[in-house]
Amino acid sequence: MNNEIVPLEKSDQEFSQKYHLASYDLYEGINLAFMSLTGRKQTDTHEPLKHILEINYCHKGRIGWKMANRNSIYLGEHDFSLHTMEYCSASIITLPNEYYEGIKIYIDLNILSEKTPELLKNTGITGESILNKFCKDGNFSVFIGNEETDAIFSAFYHQPKEFQLAYWRIKVIELLLYLSKLSIDAENRLSEYQSEQVEIIRNIHKYLLDNLSQRITIDEMACKYLINPTTLKSVFKDVYGTSIASHIKEHRMKFAARLLMETPKSIKEIAKEVGYESQSKFSKVFKEYYKVLPTEYRMFHSSKLK
Structure with missing residues (x-):
């Protein structure tokens, strides 16, 4: 999985001179990246990876994607999204306010099914279950943040250095548990224009x-x-x-x-x-x-x- 993420990080790096990305392996097949970008737009070109799930969380600023189907998606502060990297393989990333800071979590859905983290065993959470729930027919699922998701994502920031990895590993498990029980309805989803x-x-x-x-x-x-x-x-x-x-x-x-x-x-x-x-x-x-x-x-x- 890491070899597939490297070109994605390089694509993001071309976005702006004022760019920062730091990535960390949490489990086999699960990678966490902190991003900050400035600028206006950048073509996001990478392989259409159907088995890689990308979760984005907007910490500050705003970010948008203009998809190949000509639809556009936007995340505001505290909002989050899920899609496979097949869906965004030829998208254009835009920063409406010319600044963005957030989190990306990459999950290899095949590895998640084959080598499920110990805490997720017997929960029914697999790569296939997540794919079918959030990304069926190539969907881009975008959700309005709430108190529960804020508590999960905010804990990725500002942890003592010696505790960071432990916190991140716990929080990504908590996120997957939250997503498994999340009700997908119009009230907590954002529009696609x-x-x-x-x-x-x-x-x-x-x-x-x-x-x-x-x-x-x-x-x-x-x-x-x-x-x-x-x-x-x-x-x-x-x-x-x-x-x-x-x-x-x-x-x-x-x-x-x-x-x-x-x-x-x-x-x-x-x-x-x-x-x-x-x-x-x-x-x-x-x-x-x-x-x-x-x-x-x-x-x-x-x-x-x-």
């Missing part, structure tokens, strides 16, 4: 960021890009992780902070550049976001640069 919808949302996102000085309504965007307003809001939130209003406000505040640090423009001018006619309203929102007024922010950062 057609790539055309996602492309429209990306275009809307770019348009909004290019026009931060304007107040553009959802109905105006829906009309301009010929998309249902409800669909626009739903797909946008799944792709970028927040509502349109929250996401654009975040970009407005970050752009304003940059203007405060890098230009001599007045607070009133900056307010208008980021879509606020009222300087007092802008200052109030800026303080809610950064915990200081724009004037204080500029003064603090200008003193740091001296």
Whole structure:
């Protein structure tokens, strides 16, 4: 199994200059990898390995896959997914917010059936049972995180070095036990979107960021890009992780902070550049976001640069 994972790690490494991956063998046929990536997108090309299960957990940021069937899947923080490496063999990995940190667990389903870890014996958990439950007909199963899964995945992080391997081995067993009892229903699954919808949302996102000085309504965007307003809001939130209003406000505040640090423009001018006619309203929102007024922010950062 390790020989098959090596090219997968190399493929991930080409994603960005700011890349980190550390992988560990937990059991025969089960490998754990910690990943952090920055960038926008990368083609994920590898052999279509039907017998290798890949479990992804999003710890920070967001990650998406555009599949060969043109559908797109996205994970937000605490969400997780399962698929065989046959399904993602010619996919494009995307980072909607240009940053991702998470876990990959690779499981050789054949070895899991033939050499089941001692703690899983007599549980009925086999490579075939997992394949049939989550990956039948090449499915990509994506789930919303909950308290139980957070407790499992979060324990992979921040363990004392001398206890790490023991914790990881216990937690991967706990994860497989959890998956075996997990009820697959619409309430805890995430949606799969057609790539055309996602492309429209990306275009809307770019348009909004290019026009931060304007107040553009959802109905105006829906009309301009010929998309249902409800669909626009739903797909946008799944792709970028927040509502349109929250996401654009975040970009407005970050752009304003940059203007405060890098230009001599007045607070009133900056307010208008980021879509606020009222300087007092802008200052109030800026303080809610950064915990200081724009004037204080500029003064603090200008003193740091001296």
